[in-house]
Amino acid sequence: MPAEVKQEQSPSNATSLAMMQEPQEVVEETVTIEEDPGTPSSHVSVVTSDDGTTRRTETKVTKMVKTVTTRTVRQVPLGPDGLPLPEGSSPLGSYTDSIDRRYMKNGGDRFITPHATSTLTRSYNNSYNDSYGETPESQYVRHYGLHDGYADLTDNYGSLSRGVNLRPPRYPYLPNSYRPENSYTLPVRKDDYGHVAQPQVPMGSSTVDVNRSQPERFQAEPYGLEDDRRSLGPEEEEPYELEPDYSTANRRTLQGANRGRTHREPLRDMPRVRGYPEEAIEAELIDERHPYIHGIYSAPLAQPERGSMASLDRTGGRRSPSIDSIRKDPRWRDPDLPEVIAMLGHPIDPVKSNAAAYLQHLCYENDKIKKDVRQLKGIPVLVGLLDHPKSEVHRKACGALRNISYGKDNDNKVAIKICDGIPALVRLLRKTNDMEVRELITGTLWNLSSYEPLKMVIINHGLQTLTNEVVIPHSGWEHEPNEDSKPRDAEWTTVFKNTSGCLRNVSSDGAEARRRLRECEGLVDALLHALQSAVGKKDMDNKSVENCVCIMRNLSYHVHKEVPGAERFQDPSALQAPGSAGPQRKKKDDAGCFGGKKAKEDWFNQGRKNGENDKNYDTLDLPKRSEPSKGFELLYQPEVVRLYLSLLTESQNYNTLEAAAGALQNLSAGQWTWSNYIRATVRKEKGLPILVELLRSDSDKVVRAVSIALRNLSIDRRNKDLIGSYAMRDLVSNLPSGQQRPAKNLEEDTVVAILNTIHEIVTDSSENARSLAQAQAIEKLVAINKTSQSARETKAASHVLQTVWSYKELRNALTKDGWNKSHFQATMTTTPKATKNGKPGYDDTTLPLMEKSQDGYSTIDQREKDCKYKAVDGSVDQTEREPLKNDTNRKHYIRSNRPAVSLVDACDVKPQPVDSWV
């Protein structure tokens, strides 16, 4: 992965990481499809016992058909259709296998190097074969199809080998159809190509003698490979490297030749396509092309054949002399960048699309070229092509834009925005049904969304479209679910992943962005539905889920202040006496069979009916609602607690864990009725033990988010008691002891968050302060207070110590343990006055705690900014910063040991399960 991209592209990077693993992990994927038989699945028997008469109509019994499909991804036997393979190529067991073998076979021949990718090419063939099989005699069409076919590449992946067989038949055509050299010769630029030291091959037909690396052009397959990858998205840049099979082969091959070659390869493809508009006749084309030949770009026509020859060679493992000579024809050169950009305006559509495809290829992982394209004013042209009616053209333009938009050079993103690229992309998204194009569009938008100033632009132009076109359909949510229609699951498509990533980024753009997203019709509903379905399917570790949870977390931030009508729910008593609001808030914890835990689709189907649930929470003034909650109201309905807790229990993805904990943190912050309710619900849903267990997570940010969530939750008095009794040890174990950090080596922010949580817990509770002392925390706190390098840690530790010392009833015990007053005094001269009454930072406790860390403890601007982002937008920015970690972090988090003491409210323990999965 290019290091430089990390920062900006984090979303994409992370994604790609996830994707990279796939090729390795998914050696074999077994898909279990359960199909309904064609027959109606519902069978109604009517039993009417009416005055003793029983009428019974019975239909058949539902039968479930289960189809287990095992798709072997790696296994690519050659010639499955039984066609003889060229040159006795043996059936290859796997990609790797094939690559290696071929590579070996060809030895050091650099022309043949790209074997690695040959498998891919085969898949191209495959797809082209499918679509264009009916005209096999036309070389051009074939090529075109070949090129075109890569849209389907992914699908054909599994059966790549089939295509191999298609090549050999082409052999005979080659010599005949290969003509165009004479007419289409690019002006040779020695300066450009001379340095590519390639053996010169004298050829009969070559009129120009140039020292340049011809072979590059013949690497048809690498092109295909790269191009394919590119078309999948900039995020996939890394996966590239993750697929050792391909990349190693590529690299190997490149060693001998010009390293930059790969980037040029695509060119040979251009001519190919260019020459072959679907309907075009060769002669016409030639005529048409003539005018251009001289000036700008002419060469490529011949190359397509070459490319195909090359691939033939490679697949065949043997080259005929004629092919050799063709291939080494030095008269063809790659067009330079201005030429390619000029080609974007070429009247022939295939030329445009090829130019765009080539640009995409050139820009891949090459920031310099991206910049050049921008400076050569290529971006507006590409944006203009988005509205082109031909799918081939707008697809390629979109692909180029996506690569250009990827990277840390924000000027490229701005350039796309300036020429109204964002509305154009959105327009195209509305128009197209082509999955690949949609992936490209959403990928581009995702890239653009990583740049702050563009976030609002994307919201303004694309929010509702993205929601309607992608989020809602892919989430499986329906506006008005039909009771009998099966609830649909979310589909974790690339489009959904890209879109959720984009929305995740824009959701971090402050209050206005949050407002827009919350009020975007159907968005919250759909996201929740998607997450519910992820939980239902136990498929919670993927990137889409992570994105959704992060959006939810971000949208949950400051709900108590920002949602319309929030003032009506403010809790006046809590505002007056935040710390002591406990007693009257005691719940009648009668969580019964259904108490407050409604089935998941409930939110969407029925909402809460008032009379029935108030019973559970009768001491809480639940806002009365006559309608089922929808839209942003769903964000803070207590039902979401169960969702987040499920994620916290099941997910292995640190970002998801962090976001889910962050959502609970945000929801339990503030003083309004809903946060009271959320805090109580977390307890009732037995969420406290789940959270405490996560304090043992290896991930710094998970520990931090959980810790702050616990702090917010402890605003509820009962939670505070429970957390104080059962979580103290885990909190303390995360603290560094003196100068040596614990094994985890948590960041300063995390340590401060934990200290603040501890402080919150011991405030107003001498019992909790006692537990703290018993957890051997005083020693650590004193050490931090004395020796920590961090002023914030010192300060936070000192607050805790002062609070502990303020409980006179504890002093005796503390003195016995060898502590004296001096240990509990601040080392700093400027001790906050508030600490005297034992309630330092008291005011802050009523605020969402992330605000506190921001306002209360950060003095440096930089810090403040960090805190701000960490609080809400945290994972967005963090992921952006450290994309790599995300997935390497993904190790299995072991949850085997639950806290020894169950951290459950005694009243919550019910004799019966609330409801039982069967």
Added chain:
Amino acid sequence: MSFMPGQPLTAVVQRIQIEKLRHGENLILGFSIGGGIDQDPGQNPFSDDKTDKGIYVTRITPRGPADVAGLRMGDKIMQVNGWDMTMVTHDRARKRLTKKNEDVVRLLVTRRSLEEAVKQSMGSYPRQ
């Protein structure tokens, strides 16, 4: 479906056969139940009548066996393999459903939409 003591009981029921899915050691039906005579019926969100202590389907695993077989959230389970489920404890119901030696359960369930469908098309064949 509401039951009035002394009144004839009218129930529109549907038979649903679910094949359990083997998941490691466990056999999975893919839904969850709530209710039972030992539970607080007032908290059942699915019953019309808040005194109904029957067993209800509270959640369905999407595409799980129950979902595939056509079980719906909110269905009231009347019988499991012929055993009455309208007067059982929650745990009894759970055990009836999760017998290890049974790969298939046959449920008799009722749901509001069924009743409505039948009411609307009394006399004709009820269709969903």
